[in-house]
């Protein structure tokens with residue numbers, strides 16, 4: 001970087017020292033909690049006693065949104081130096097009616113803008129390191145399901161046994177495998193991932209076990225993934241896609257704790273922990289004769305099941321905010337309450353990966369900095385927008401919603417109030433109140449036509465359940 005921060009020009013360099021001290025203290029925090037731009041903003045805001053300070057990067061495609069650099073008594077927008085010519089960064093500060101920015105404030109902000117360039121650079125290199133190499137990304141989610149998963153991962157990690165991770169596509173199996181490695185005694189060794197479905201079958205053996213020099217004309221000898229993972233963890237993803245012959249070789253490698261390179265005749269002893277993952281339950285494949293039973297028994301026993309996202313809907317807001325925060329440098333965005341409820345209501349067949357991709361596209365395409373119901377693809381906002389969106393438009397109250405739901409459950413319970421109360425987890429008195437309350441029907445729609453997530457009495461939707469709780473209280 002070619003710029004120099006001349007802090008002597010500012011009449012009170014002590015102010016900059018405060019920011020530098022706060023940012024360097026931030027460097028000692030655990031990586032997942034380290035938000036250097038956030039620390040910088042908060043410290044500068046505190047020093048200036050202004051309403052808001054924002055330090056952000058704006059890639060080229062959002063440039064039209066940029067406010068032209070300005071300096072007024074109420075606000076200031078300054079350019080921040082960046083190392084990437086395609087990216088523009090700005091420091092913005094604004095104050096309320098009771099305060100105006102004077103010359104000294106502008107001087108401090110100008111110096112802070114240079115420092116902001118360094119802060120963004122630090123945050124960026126940290127992000128790159130996280131994506132490309134060691135240090136598994138955090139497993140986000142505080143629901144009880146996720147807490148149980150985390151505890152299981154910690155226990156399994158310590159054993160060092162072969163582990164089998166099962167779960168639908170996109171649930172986070174690879175993330176779990178990385179955590180198993182990071183939390184184990186092998187974290188200093190390599191983590192080597194192989195997607196068994198992506199390797200051409202004829203090359204798989206050489207890929208996994210390596211090949212001896214001169215096995216065929218012109219063939220150079222090389223190590224396989226097993227050897228690369230020596231003293232570390234070998235993660236075999238989509239293991240159900242291995243052919244039966246590859247399964248036999250894998251079984252042998254696991255049993256012997258040794259491998260033989262293709263074209264070689266000596267066994268190499270290895271210390272590699274094997275973690276495998278599959279999105280098709282192996283037991284079912286064994287029953288169909290598609291997966292070797294002996295290998296299955298060798299792999300199973302220490303299993304980790306990663307639940308689908310629809311079984312841990314409480315994690316959706318946390319995950320969504322986490323993914324948005326990862327794009328904070330590109331664009332700072334938030335999700336409106338109705339859009340968040342739609343995310344919670346959706347079934348997520350593609351699980352966390354689908355949520356991650358959806359938010360990426362919202363960051364790129366949404367018109368305002370708030371993701372609204374209309375910014376979500378029709379498949380996601382679908383039922384929610386149709387039902388709740390209309391209620392929103394008509395200003396229906398929570399009581400109307402809760403009452404409609406209570407009446408549905410009451411009907412489903414064969415008009416048995418005692419059973420309905422148990423299902424709804426409300427008192428007899430509250431149920432009576434709901435049944436008396438003749439809330440409005442949805443325009444042009446009978447309650448009987450509501451979609452499954454609203455009408456299913458066995459799985460009351462979180463929104464309706466919350467409404468009832470509130471009314472009950």
Ligand SMILES: Nc1ncnc2c1ncn2[C@@H]1O[C@H](COP(=O)(O)OP(=O)(O)OP(=O)(O)O)[C@@H](O)[C@H]1O
Pocket residue numbers: 137138139140141167168169170171172173174175176237279319352353356
């Ligand atoms: N709990 C979580 N917290 C944060 N990110 C997550 C979480 N679960 C999944 N992800 C992210 O979702 C994406 C998909 O996760 P991953 O690749 O681990 O899924 P998978 O189960 O291996 O999928 P597949 O079966 O398709 O291989 C990744 O980008 C991952 O970082």
Ligand SMILES: [Mg+2]
Pocket residue numbers: 173174237277
């Ligand atoms: Mg995977």
